[in-house]
Amino acid sequence: MKRFTFLKKCAALAAAIVLAAGLAGCNAITIDGEDTSEGSAKGGNAIGFSVSTLNNPFFVSLADGAKAKAEEEGANLIVVDAGDDAAKQTSDIEDLISRNVGVLIVNPVDSDAVAPAVKNAVSKGIKVIAVDRVVNGVEVDCQIASDNVAGAKMATEYLEELIGKGAKVAELEGVPGASATIDRGEGFHQVADTDFDVAASQTANFNRAEGMTVMENILQSDSSIQGVFAHNDEMALGAVEAIAASGKDIKVVGFDATDDAQEAVKAGKMAATVAQKPDKMGETAVAAALQILAGETVEPSIPVEVELIK
Structure with a gap:
């Protein structure tokens, strides 16, 4: 009987220890002076x-590259789609912060609008990697991107080879405020402002349908356009549709080297596109994130090469 009572006491003591451990796991604990509670710096x-957005082949490839590396x-890896909505991206990032991620990879819809949410992530001790586009006003841990300025300049110089100096051209711009829009516009204008007659520079928000509509409107205003530089392939392909309907011979150069664009180049519908290798950028971003999580140092800027496909 005494033995049975002793065993019951031992069992009760063991249960109490397990319960205490469980409760400790539900609350903040301090190890080496670091607070590990939810929302803390750890x-x-x-x-x-x-x-x-995942409604664009380029960014689908970007996400696929990241997923493949994570697998x-x-x-x-938790992937969230902002749907080209800056407000939704802010909400998405706040949700990721609440999940206590260790590293945030962000591909901004708008480089300015995303800044407050990213600053909040940084204040929580979350490391940040910006990919393809920058986050304005925030010092991130790593920036992974193609040289958009150099790529756009390369594309515009090739357009000049095709249609000659002084030709009349149009520029289809990306989402206003996006760093890719700013940088590709800069590369284009480095050549175009001195070597071309730029008849129109209008946004089509990196969207194929908008690219077609904007190009139709440009052609209605000025039918003497000889060349088009689009900030991405989706807009370039939309412009190609509008040009085909007009029956005109206008050279179109895009950016991103999506599968559809490369097929259009092979078919002679587009003059060229710039290959940015988004899958490689996604892969590189996850690799850098894993280095950070392992306590390793990463380069503050990691360039991914571009090339002209013609």
Whole structure:
């Protein structure tokens, strides 16, 4: 009987220890002076990836490259789609912060609008990697991008080879405020402002349907356009449709080297496109995130090469 009572006491003591451990796991604990409670400076091991849109082949490739690398490494990657909505991206990032991700990869819809949410992530101790586009006014841990200025300049110089100096051209711009829009516009104008007659520079928001509509309107206003530089392939392909309907011979150069654009180049419908290798950027972003989580140092800027496809 005494033995049975002793065993009951031991069992009760063991249960109490387990319960205490469980309760401790539900509350903040301090290890080596670091607070590990939810929302504290100590992040988790998950990687959050806020992508600007998954309604564009380029960014689908960007996300696919990230997912493939995460799967290969057995990493926990959370991908959220902002749908080209800056307000939604802010909400998405706040949600990732609440999940206590250790690293945030962000591909901004708008480089200015995303800044407050990213600053909040940084204040929580979350490391940040910007991919393809910058976050204005925030010092991130790593910037991964193609040289958009150099790529656009390269494309515009090739357009000049095709249609000659002094030719009349149009520029289809991307989403206003996006760093890719700013940088590709800069590369274009480095050549165009001195070597071309720029008849129109209008936004089509990186969208194929808008690219077609904007190009139709430009042609109605000025039928003497000889060349078009579009900030991405989706707008370039929309412009190609509008030009085909007009029956005119206008050279179109895009940017991103999506599958559809490369097929259009092969078919002679587009003059050229700039290959940015988005899958490689996504892969590189996850690799850098894993280095950060492992406590390793990463380069503040990691360039991914571009090339002209013609």
